[in-house]
Amino acid sequence: MSVSLKLYTANVKLLRSYGFSDEQIRKFVHRNAMHFAQPASWVTRKMNWVEGRLGISRDSNEFFRCFNSIASNSVASMERKMENQPHCFALAEDTIRDKLSFFMGEVGYTSSYLATCPSLFSLSLEKRVKPRNEVLKILKERMLLGGKSLITLVDYPELRFQDYLRGFEDEIPSLYETYVSSMR
Known part of the structure; x- marks a missing residue:
C-alpha cells in the first residue's frame, strides 16, 4: 500500500471517529484532497484548533470551510491573526456564515484568501x-x-x-x- 493511500485511509478513519458521515467525508475529501496527504496527527491538530480555539462545532456546516482556511495556514500564523483581529472570532456563527456566503458567493473570494483578511469579518x-x-x-x-x-x-x-x-x-x-x- 502506498504512503498516500495509507494517509488517506487513516484520515477517513479519523473523520469517521469524529462522527462525520461518509457523505460529509466524500465532500470534504473532494474539496480538500491535498489535506489528506498529511498525517492523521496533522489533521487532528487542525480539527481540534477549529473546534477548540474557534469554537466551531463539528455539527456546523461551517466546520469544513473553517478547517480548510486553517489547514491552508500554520497554527502559528492563525494565532498571530487572532492576536491582530481577535474580535472576528467572537462573532455569532450566523454572522460568520452570512459573511462567508457573501464574500465567497457574491464576491468570489476563496476561504484561503479570507483567512488572510480577518478584518473583513469585523465590518458590517x-x-x-x-x-x-x-x-x-x-x-x-x-x-x-x-x-x-x-x-x-x-x-x-x-x-x-x-x-x-x-x-x-x-x-x-x-x-x-x-x-x-x-x-x-
Whole structure:
C-alpha cells in the first residue's frame, strides 16, 4: 500500500471517529484532497484548533470551510491573526456564515484568501461592505476602478471613501448621492 493511500485511509478513519458521515467525508475529501496527504496527527491538530480555539462545532456546516482556511495556514500564523483581529472570532456563527456566503458567493473570494483578511469579518455587511461593493460594481462597469479592490474600498475610513467617490463627480454625477442614500 502506498504512503498516500495509507494517509488517506487513516484520515477517513479519523473523520469517521469524529462522527462525520461518509457523505460529509466524500465532500470534504473532494474539496480538500491535498489535506489528506498529511498525517492523521496533522489533521487532528487542525480539527481540534477549529473546534477548540474557534469554537466551531463539528455539527456546523461551517466546520469544513473553517478547517480548510486553517489547514491552508500554520497554527502559528492563525494565532498571530487572532492576536491582530481577535474580535472576528467572537462573532455569532450566523454572522460568520452570512459573511462567508457573501464574500465567497457574491464576491468570489476563496476561504484561503479570507483567512488572510480577518478584518473583513469585523465590518458590517449591510452598512459598509455591500454599499461599497455596489459602488465597486458601478466603477468596474464604467471601467473607472483602476487598481482598487473591495478590500481596499472597505478599508477606507468613511470620510476618505466619500472623498474618493467625489473624484468621480464628472463621470458619474449621482455616484456619491447613490452611496449616501444606500447608507440610510
